[in-house]
Amino acid sequence: MATQALTVQRCVMSPEFETFLARLYTDAPLRARFLAGPREEAERHGLTVEECIALERIDRVGLELSARSFAHKRTLKASSRRARSWWNSVRAAVWRRPRH
Numbered sequence: 001m002a003t004q005a006l007t008v009q010r011c012v013m014s015p016e017f018e019t020f021l022a023r024l025y026t027d028a029p030l031r032a033r034f035l036a037g038p039r040e041e042a043e044r045h046g047l048t049v050e051e052c053i054a055l056e057r058i059d060r061v062g063l064e065l066s067a068r069s070f071a072h073k074r075t076l077k078a079s080s081r082r083a084r085s086w087w088n089s090v091r092a093a094v095w096r097r098p099r100h
Contacts, residue, residue: 017051025067035060 013021020042024031034041034055042052 014048014051016045017047020045020047020055024063025070028067031063031067035063 024034030041038056038058039052042055047055
């Protein structure tokens with residue numbers, strides 16, 4: 001029985017690829033254009049042929065689920081900041097009252 005050697009190809013992402021990927025998770029209109037034509041959108045952003053090919057194989061369901069999850073987390077974080085800000089304002093107002 002012959003064993004096949006597994007080769008691991010080192011993948012180095014360019015800054016442009018990383019930026020594009022991050023934007024796919026956070027920019028809904030970009031994500032919609034990408035899902036309609038992955039190669040065209042990737043090429044439009046100046047990515048290499050290899051990067052375009054890799055993006056064509058992206059897990060589309062996983063992309064959408066992750067994007068929704070990240071959006072939900074951003075909403076929760078912003079909501080938490082507003083609540084803390086409100087609470088800090090109330091505490092500051094209470095502590096500033098003159099004491100008799």
